[in-house]
Amino acid sequence: MNMLFKRQRSAAALALLVLFSAAAITACSENAGTDTNGKPGDVQFVVDTGPGGGSDVFAREVVKIALANKLIDGNWPVLNRSQGGGLAAMSFLKQKSPQPDFIAAFTSKWIISGLNTPNAEATVKDLTLIAQVSVEPQMVAVPANSPYKTMADFIAAAKAKPGQLVQVGGAYSSVDNLAALKIQQNTGTKWKYLSFADGGPRITALLRGDAQMMLGAQNDFSEEVAAGQLRIIGVMGKHRATKFPDVPTFAEQGIPETGLPEALQWRAIAGPANMPPAAVTYYRNLFSKLTQTADWKKYMDDEGLVSEYVTGPDLDKRIDDFTASMAPMVNLLKSNNK
Amino acid sequence: MSVLTNLIDGFATAMTVTNLAWMIGGAILGTLIGILPGLGNPAATLAILLPLTLRLPPTTGLIMMAGIYHGAKFAGATTAILLNIPTETSSVVLCYDGHELAKQGRAGPAMGMSAISGFIASTVGIIALTFAAPLAARLAVNFGPPEFAVLMFFGLLLVVTLAGKSPVKGLISMFLGLLVSTVGVDIFTGTERFTFGSVNLYDGIEFLIVTLGLFAVGEVLVNLEKVRGKVEKLDAPKRLRDYLPNMADFKQSRLAIAIGSVVGFFIGALPGGGSTMASFVSYALVKNTSKHPERFGTGLIEGVAGPEAANNSEAGGAMIPLLSLGLPGSASTSVMLAALLLYGVQPGPLLFTNHPEIAWPVIASLYLGTIALLVLNLPLIPLWVQILRIPYWLLYPIILVLAVVGAYSVRGSIFDVCLLMVFSITGYLLRKLEVPATPMLMAFVLGPEAELTVRQSLMLSNNNPMIFLERPISASILITTVIVVVLSIWGRRRQRQRAAASVINVNFVADTVK
Numbered sequence: 001m002n003m004l005f006k007r008q009r010s011a012a013a014l015a016l017l018v019l020f021s022a023a024a025i026t027a028c029s030e031n032a033g034t035d036t037n038g039k040p041g042d043v044q045f046v047v048d049t050g051p052g053g054g055s056d057v058f059a060r061e062v063v064k065i066a067l068a069n070k071l072i073d074g075n076w077p078v079l080n081r082s083q084g085g086g087l088a089a090m091s092f093l094k095q096k097s098p099q100p101d102f103i104a105a106f107t108s109k110w111i112i113s114g115l116n117t118p119n120a121e122a123t124v125k126d127l128t129l130i131a132q133v134s135v136e137p138q139m140v141a142v143p144a145n146s147p148y149k150t151m152a153d154f155i156a157a158a159k160a161k162p163g164q165l166v167q168v169g170g171a172y173s174s175v176d177n178l179a180a181l182k183i184q185q186n187t188g189t190k191w192k193y194l195s196f197a198d199g200g201p202r203i204t205a206l207l208r209g210d211a212q213m214m215l216g217a218q219n220d221f222s223e224e225v226a227a228g229q230l231r232i233i234g235v236m237g238k239h240r241a242t243k244f245p246d247v248p249t250f251a252e253q254g255i256p257e258t259g260l261p262e263a264l265q266w267r268a269i270a271g272p273a274n275m276p277p278a279a280v281t282y283y284r285n286l287f288s289k290l291t292q293t294a295d296w297k298k299y300m301d302d303e304g305l306v307s308e309y310v311t312g313p314d315l316d317k318r319i320d321d322f323t324a325s326m327a328p329m330v331n332l333l334k335s336n337n338k
Numbered sequence: 339m340s341v342l343t344n345l346i347d348g349f350a351t352a353m354t355v356t357n358l359a360w361m362i363g364g365a366i367l368g369t370l371i372g373i374l375p376g377l378g379n380p381a382a383t384l385a386i387l388l389p390l391t392l393r394l395p396p397t398t399g400l401i402m403m404a405g406i407y408h409g410a411k412f413a414g415a416t417t418a419i420l421l422n423i424p425t426e427t428s429s430v431v432l433c434y435d436g437h438e439l440a441k442q443g444r445a446g447p448a449m450g451m452s453a454i455s456g457f458i459a460s461t462v463g464i465i466a467l468t469f470a471a472p473l474a475a476r477l478a479v480n481f482g483p484p485e486f487a488v489l490m491f492f493g494l495l496l497v498v499t500l501a502g503k504s505p506v507k508g509l510i511s512m513f514l515g516l517l518v519s520t521v522g523v524d525i526f527t528g529t530e531r532f533t534f535g536s537v538n539l540y541d542g543i544e545f546l547i548v549t550l551g552l553f554a555v556g557e558v559l560v561n562l563e564k565v566r567g568k569v570e571k572l573d574a575p576k577r578l579r580d581y582l583p584n585m586a587d588f589k590q591s592r593l594a595i596a597i598g599s600v601v602g603f604f605i606g607a608l609p610g611g612g613s614t615m616a617s618f619v620s621y622a623l624v625k626n627t628s629k630h631p632e633r634f635g636t637g638l639i640e641g642v643a644g645p646e647a648a649n650n651s652e653a654g655g656a657m658i659p660l661l662s663l664g665l666p667g668s669a670s671t672s673v674m675l676a677a678l679l680l681y682g683v684q685p686g687p688l689l690f691t692n693h694p695e696i697a698w699p700v701i702a703s704l705y706l707g708t709i710a711l712l713v714l715n716l717p718l719i720p721l722w723v724q725i726l727r728i729p730y731w732l733l734y735p736i737i738l739v740l741a742v743v744g745a746y747s748v749r750g751s752i753f754d755v756c757l758l759m760v761f762s763i764t765g766y767l768l769r770k771l772e773v774p775a776t777p778m779l780m781a782f783v784l785g786p787e788a789e790l791t792v793r794q795s796l797m798l799s800n801n802n803p804m805i806f807l808e809r810p811i812s813a814s815i816l817i818t819t820v821i822v823v824v825l826s827i828w829g830r831r832r833q834r835q836r837a838a839a840s841v842i843n844v845n846f847v848a849d850t851v852k
Binding site: 064079080081082083084085087088091116119120121166170171172173192194195196197200204205207208210223224226227229333337 | 392478479480481482483523524525526527528529535537538540541659687688689749750751790794797798
């Protein structure tokens with residue numbers, strides 16, 4: 001699902017048509033952003049998914065909260081550069097260096113895509129890192145009627161039946177498979193990984209019994225858990241999930257997490273390389289204020305995310321650490337593939 | 339019957355004057371935007387208008403989206419019938435008979451039938467949603483990779499049977515389509531296939547690029563070769579009543595609409611099923627149950643009615659995974675899900691219990707959307723058909739401009755415009771070699787899913803192919819496939835014998851006359 005948003009020449013004509021029709025019906029007016037004082041002008045928000053995809057919805061939500069709290073004057077259009085899981089978005093930003101009026105919502109996926117593609121045109125190193133804004137805790141779900149009550153049960157079963165159990169998830173090179181491979185290596189187990197492009201079929205694969213387990217975010221499962229279809233059996237990282245306080249973490253269950261990064265999935269903001277310092281300061285101020293708002297906190301809660309504003313050298317270190325721990329996992333994946 | 343009372347409540351909420359006005363506005367916008375290739379498919383249209391609808395209260399906004407969705411779908415059928423340019427995957431199949439009808443001066447009836455059969459099927463879809471939801475929901479969960487794999491196998495076989503005069507040329511075209519569909523990073527292993535190291539090919543090739551090249555530009559190129567003035571122009575009907583389907587058309591299409599409605603509903607109910615598969619399987623079933631399958635592809639009205647019915651009842655079916663599991667069944671429902679998220683409504687199995695005030699009116703408005711479409715577009719058909727009167731010196735440049743703009747706008751990439759040229763030349767060559775282009779496009783659409791589901795199945799069964807026979811649903815689809823194939827071979831043979839017999843008769847008569 002790769003489509004455009006208002007951006008291209010054709011979309012200009014289209015936007016005109018849409019605005020015209022909208023104006024004709026409601027006489028509502030679009031507030032054009034005209035900024036001075038060295039602030040970036042008409043900002044465009046680059047994302048790596050098509051409309052309706054994860055980062056696209058995230059970017060729109062950020063703009064919505066910023067507008068509602070009067071942190072920005074005009075709407076920031078979202079630019080969808082969806083090819084290659086962040087690769088196209090990174091090349092696009094590289095070409096825009098050092099313009100201050102482009103920012104991107106990037107995720108852990110961009111680093112993995114860079115590691116997976118040795119000849120990538122641009123990587124995260126070609127960006128100006130602005131701030132990390134949130135972390136998405138990862139957890140393991142099984143069908144409600146599954147015999148596995150804890151992650152330790154699942155690991156034990158995987159040990160008893162090597163290569164028989166099935167984990168369902170996204171693409172083979174996605175973060176959930178990488179993490180699973182590391183866990184398998186750490187625990188001396190082996191299970192299969194079933195790829196589906198969309199989220200829906202992954203859940204039905206669990207419900208149907210084709211797959212026994214899935215690694216994902218709270219919101220991938222929370223509704224199904226509430227409806228009594230799925231159960232959470234373990235949470236990655238140091239902290240329990242707020243929504244499932246009874247589910248012990250991997251560490252509590254004695255499952256080693258060596259070699260796994262502290263946060264597997266997170267969201268951060270970046271701009272083109274060599275962005276003027278004034279613009280970087282502007283964006284950092286903006287996102288630091290944004291992450292303090294009540295709207296943002298509610299959004300984080302609704303989405304099962306944890307707000308974590310990290311910037312400056314701390315952010316650089318986080319990104320370096322993440323890359324360092326992911327690199328051997330990507331190599332492990334590649335060697336498994338041969 | 340709580341579903342029924344909820345649905346009635348939903349209708350009551352949806353049918354306020356404001357909501358209806360927004361829905362009609364949405365249907366008009368959807369049609370206008372859907373006519374432009376590139377913005378043509380309903381999901382893209384919904385996505386473009388998302389910022390606008392988000393300014394409205396949730397129920398009204400979602401109802402407007404339902405209007406847009408239907409408008410855009412109808413527009414897809416319109417371009418396929420009038421210009422032979424399918425701007426969305428589910429209208430590819432309309433090129434077989436819909437455009438043939440237009441060539442015979444019957445574009446109006448074809449478009450009318452598309453709207454009317456769509457309306458009837460939506461009615462069937464909504465009734466089925468009310469009464470058959472639990473059954474379909476169980477089917478939806480039980481439909482896994484092996485079931486999809488045999489369904490896709492069935493689909494690809496049908497591509498061959500639909501290929502027209504020469505099965506060999508149909509196969510060539512189909513394999514070309516399968517080849518093109520493998521381009522990109524394989525999600526199963528992460529391996530790059532035919533990407534030539536270019537990020538632009540990592541996610542594969544966009545449907546729209548292929549269809550615009552093969553159909554729109556390819557057709558223009560071939561016709562440019564002909565001496566100016568010699569290009570035969572399509573007839574626009576002269577009398578007003580020729581703009582709408584007549585009683586004979588309806589009589590001919592009864593069975594097709596019935597088959598399409600049922601098939602569309604059930605395929606729509608499968609997560610990942612979608613309207614393309616629905617329209618396609620419906621066309622094939624209508625053809626194979628027909629008394630004169632050989633005349634399909636020459637402009638039969640039931641070849642429009644069947645797929646269009648399926649295309650529309652699919653929307654009812656697609657609501658089932660949403661209703662029971664909170665999962666989107668097709669691209670369009672997933673954009674609606676994204677909109678729900680932006681409104682702060684968490685979609686999931688509890689959507690209908692926690693937010694009945696939003697969920698039920700949306701279902702009701704999906705149905706009302708088809709009525710709006712019927713009321714709005716039937717009178718407009720004579721107007722649309724006038725497109726056929728545009729002289730070629732004007733129409734061709736317009737098509738070329740729209741194709742280039744459309745190709746560029748899908749991902750905002752100039753690379754895609756170059757790809758468009760590659761596929762335009764392919765389309766031109768196919769026409770020169772008299773290889774049909776439709777099997778290529780069909781295989782391109784079905785290929786990735788077919789490949790992925792076969793590999794998923796074999797992974798689950800540790801490479802044991804018996805998995806396709808051990809699971810009851812996949813076994814029954816497989817058996818149906820075999821029956822259809824046998825019947826069609828038998829039909830072909832009988833037809834050939836009859837043809838041979840009549841040739842002998844003619845010769846005999848000719849000889850005796852001498």
